[in-house]
Amino acid sequence: MQNAQETSSNLESRYTGMVVFNRAAMLKRLADDESLLQIVIAAFVEDTPKQIDLLRHCLNDGDLQGAKLLAHSIKGAAANAGGDLLREVAFMMEKMGNIVDLNAALEDLEREFERLKNVMEAGS
Template sequence: PVVHDRTEALAHVGGDAELLGELTEVFLRDCPRMIEEVIDGLCAGDADKVRRGAHSIKGAVSILGGKAAFEAALRLEILARQGDLSQAESAWQALRHALEQFQHVLKRE
């Protein structure tokens, strides 16, 4: 999947590049908190916490056009919703990697 679809992101904000920039700043600032929620949930075996964190990440990257991160967050959210944390570690690693790539792209723009 595409790491970042800027055209889609601009469409989400009605073509307002300034608003997109502000949302990007908020995401980059808040992403560590969302990541921490997922990690805390994984460490505690708390599927609901993992689901909430993955859901938050999914929503944020969706608005900003982060396709690969969205798909990875969705996979982790589904596993957690099903209470299946046996595959959650590999799903988390995929999401972490996608988020790193996405954040790198956002910081360059």
């Protein structure tokens, strides 16, 4: 079994050129408004764990469609927040065809969210 560092490295190598937090792109989308950036980050950091928890419940209940919809929602939120790697993990989950694969990918999603959150909070 791979440890978290190896898995994160694999994700980064799979998505070469992507960063955990694309602050520059996010700021550009927000017209370089630092205060708005902080508001968006705070909302993202507060809301995403709730979405991940709902995703986990869907997986536990065997609700494939619900899980895929939540992965899609997380993908969009990550894209808006500048979370390139998290967006890609959520996109990958959205395309998966069964609960087993989605359950396995949930660890990657949670790990990438924590990494993104830590980077965002360190830069705040």
